[in-house]
Amino acid sequence: MRLVFAGTPAPAVPALQRLLDAPRHEVVAVVTRPAKPAGRGRKQTASPVADLAAEHGIPVLTPAKPGDDDFLAELREFAPDCCPVVAYGALLPQRTLDIPTHGWVNLHFSLLPAWRGAAPVQHAILHGDDITGASTFRIEAGLDTGPVFGVTTETIRPTDTAGDLLERLARSGAELLVATMDGLASGELVAVPQAPDGVSIAPKLTVDDARVPWQQPARHIDRLVRACTPAPGAWTMLGDDRYKLGPVRPRLEGTLAPGEIRLTRAGVEVGTLDRDVTLTTVQPPGKRMLPAADWARGARLPEGARFV
Incomplete structure (x- = not known):
């Protein structure tokens, strides 16, 4: 044809x-x-x-x-x-x-x-x-x-x-x-009408949609961040600065308040509604995306710092 x-x-x-x-x-x-x-x-x-x-x-x-x-x-x-x-x-x-x-x-x-x-x-x-x-x-x-x-x-x-x-x-x-x-x-292929049930709508995800809701469960945050990667890109605020985030890994337990940040030698943990999550990559404003552990080594955060 x-x-x-x-x-x-x-x-x-x-x-x-x-x-x-x-x-x-x-x-x-x-x-x-x-x-x-x-x-x-x-x-x-x-x-x-x-x-x-x-x-x-x-x-x-x-x-x-x-x-x-x-x-x-x-x-x-x-x-x-x-x-x-x-x-x-x-x-x-x-x-x-x-x-x-x-x-x-x-x-x-x-x-x-x-x-x-x-x-x-x-x-x-x-x-x-x-x-x-x-x-x-x-x-x-x-x-x-x-x-x-x-x-x-x-x-x-x-x-x-x-x-x-x-x-x-x-x-x-x-x-x-x-x-x-x-x-x-x-001439062998015939189109079949779609079923009337099971319809769902998928509008474009906006930048506002991609803001990480730390008050939600870890499973939802995991899905949202992966759905927004690479575009429009998941993000969160730390003070007056916007940070972009790569995929997160939910942990087995929760010890932090929603959005609360804990820097460890292995990387960065953040609290959600239920379980904590481990960050994989972080992009500070004006810089490239970094492994979370690299960002943690250079970050100077006050006690009790939170993403919002």
């Missing part, structure tokens, strides 16, 4: 690469979000998907809005049979959805109808799910409500961060997306 691939961030790259390698399909163009400022110099930087497309000499379309008339005219000229999508990052109006013969097929990183929305991987970890996965479905007007072509499952490990889990799902999901394109090309 002739494919126009739509995607933007790094987790979309494995899927694009697998489609480029697939003998039954031809990626004739790529749609991605426009370049944006990045890094300390705020230099205009193309998306990871755009970079991969450029390496292969594939035309890259970067519409400000995917419903613009000029973009729709370009898309029609490429005459796609299908438009596979992975984390494109913009809503597609109906007149855009109507152009390819087989529609737009999204690879979504959850087992639909669970965790529809922008942050399915983060919410699966935050809510303590044991199993998640990826689904391919035909995009329609609703939020991730379209009929499903196929799924693949993935176990959530006890120490998984959102970054860890998304990396695995990006690889297994790429295989699922190619299999879906193969099934559509052969």
Whole structure:
């Protein structure tokens, strides 16, 4: 099939690469979000998907809005049979959805109808799910409500961060997306409507969501920090300073008040509602992320210092 691939961030790259390698399909163009400022110099930087497309000499379309008339005219000229999508990052109006013969097929990183929305991987970890996965479905007007072509499952490990889990799902999901394109090309694959029950919504986690609530149980804090790693990044306050934190390890007992800090030779322990947690990494303001033990050796904290 002739494919126009739509995607933007790094987790979309494995899927694009697998489609480029697939003998039954031809990626004739790529749609991605426009370049944006990045890094300390705020230099205009193309998306990871755009970079991969450029390496292969594939035309890259970067519409400000995917419903613009000029973009729709370009898309029609490429005459796609299908438009596979992975984390494109913009809503597609109906007149855009109507152009390819087989529609737009999204690879979504959850087992639909669970965790529809922008942050399915983060919410699966935050809510303590044991199993998640990826689904391919035909995009329609609703939020991730379209009929499903196929799924693949993935176990959530006890120490998984959102970054860890998304990396695995990006690889297994790429295989699922190619299999879906193969099934559509052969005419053997039929989409199945999503079940009406089991629906959950996964909105994007904000910086405010990522503040560590030390008054909560250690298990919740562990999940929250892992769900927010690497983005938006868990954080807490110490006095007037903001500190970013990496994953924590709940301990067997609790001897500290919520937020109370204890520096030891081995590292840093902090109290929660029930059990204490051990920090793994700490990023003081204006500095790089450090192993917690290294930060502890240089920290000069008053007695009874607390994160809040």
